[in-house]
Amino acid sequence: MLTCHIEEHGRLRPSSDTTALDAPNMMWIDLNSPDEDERKRVEAHTGLAIPTLAEMQEIEVSSRLYSEDGALFMTAPLVAQVEAGDPVSAPVTFIVTPGVFVTLRHTEPKAFRLFAQQAQRSALPDTHPHGIFLSLLETIVDRFADVLELISGDADRISNEVFRADEIADERPLETLLKATGRCGELTSKLRESIAACLRMLTWFGHPQNGYIRDEGVRERVRTLGRDLASLGDHTNFQTSKIQFLLDATLGRINIEQTKIIKIFSVAAAAFLPPTLIASIYGMNFQRMPELEWSFGYPLAIAAMLASAVLPLWYFKRKGWL
Structure with missing residues (x-):
């Protein structure tokens, strides 16, 4: 123009x-x-x-x-x-x-x-x-x-x-x-x-x-x-x-923000690792496992798994990591 x-x-x-x-x-x-x-x-x-x-x-x-x-x-x-x-x-x-x-x-x-x-x-x-x-x-x-x-x-x-x-x-x-x-x-x-x-x-x-x-x-x-x-x-x-x-x-x-997300996954992995270990031990197929004959063996294993999951979470919370 x-x-x-x-x-x-x-x-x-x-x-x-x-x-x-x-x-x-x-x-x-x-x-x-x-x-x-x-x-x-x-x-x-x-x-x-x-x-x-x-x-x-x-x-x-x-x-x-x-x-x-x-x-x-x-x-x-x-x-x-x-x-x-x-x-x-x-x-x-x-x-x-x-x-x-x-x-x-x-x-x-x-x-x-x-x-x-x-x-x-x-x-x-x-x-x-x-x-x-x-x-x-x-x-x-x-x-x-x-x-x-x-x-x-x-x-x-x-x-x-x-x-x-x-x-x-x-x-x-x-x-x-x-x-x-x-x-x-x-x-x-x-x-x-x-x-x-x-x-x-x-x-x-x-x-x-x-x-x-x-x-x-x-x-x-x-x-x-x-x-x-x-x-x-x-x-x-x-x-x-x-x-x-x-x-x-x-x-x-x-x-x-990305670090926070990764921290959540890390805490979750740490919290579920002990229960997974207990479940893995008692999930083995050996013929001689004395705990399998205990009448209170099953609830004891459940309680151990719960305690092993709660204790790490409590510790992380106390340290301010959560």
Whole structure:
């Protein structure tokens, strides 16, 4: 889908009309899973070589951050579909030129929708292409913070269920907690990758040779974004450590539960071993067994078997093993 955003009094009005590409104040082109016709149309209008999905997925820095004829090509993986419960990390390309700002994506990060709505309602601080890029990046950073808050909330709930299980009425099974912890870890990993990639992208954008950092306003916004991303990166590292701790604690509880089950079987085996021994002795087929002629031999054997079963159980209970 091709969406053009036209600048009007500091705001950006979205338009899906193909003729909007020729508008004199068209400042942002958003390509969302474009078809070949839309790609060629944008390339013809801007003179840019729009990267393919395979090129966007390359992990080398030289393939993600480069310039061509004064246009800056920057690609970073962003997290999407977080609230849907199936988070994905997909590459998004930002192209900054002196005349137009182009974004290319094949997923739907929530930050894009939020920024488009915000830019339509209120005026942006800078409607030049590089200003729109920085404003969009600020929204992306805010979205990172929101996702981190979701992760932190999930981790706190898991922590309560792991360490305060006796105080919770609707405690989830340990297998469910283990899966929830794994999902938190997976999302944190994807988010950590996105934050690191955006920090590299911002650092490269602010390189003196690109020229944008000469403006004091741009320089201050880059500094602020850099500090925010560094802070989010530190918090992500903390969450990673916390989730690993919760994973170890959950596995520890599973081991404890398994140990309890094994202990029950061990106690049962120890308790029934003496009666089994007595029954085995008197079940032998020898001709001379004096006890077989006793009138009280049978009840004595039964009493011995009961006593040999009860005494070990009493001893285990006294020792606190049961």
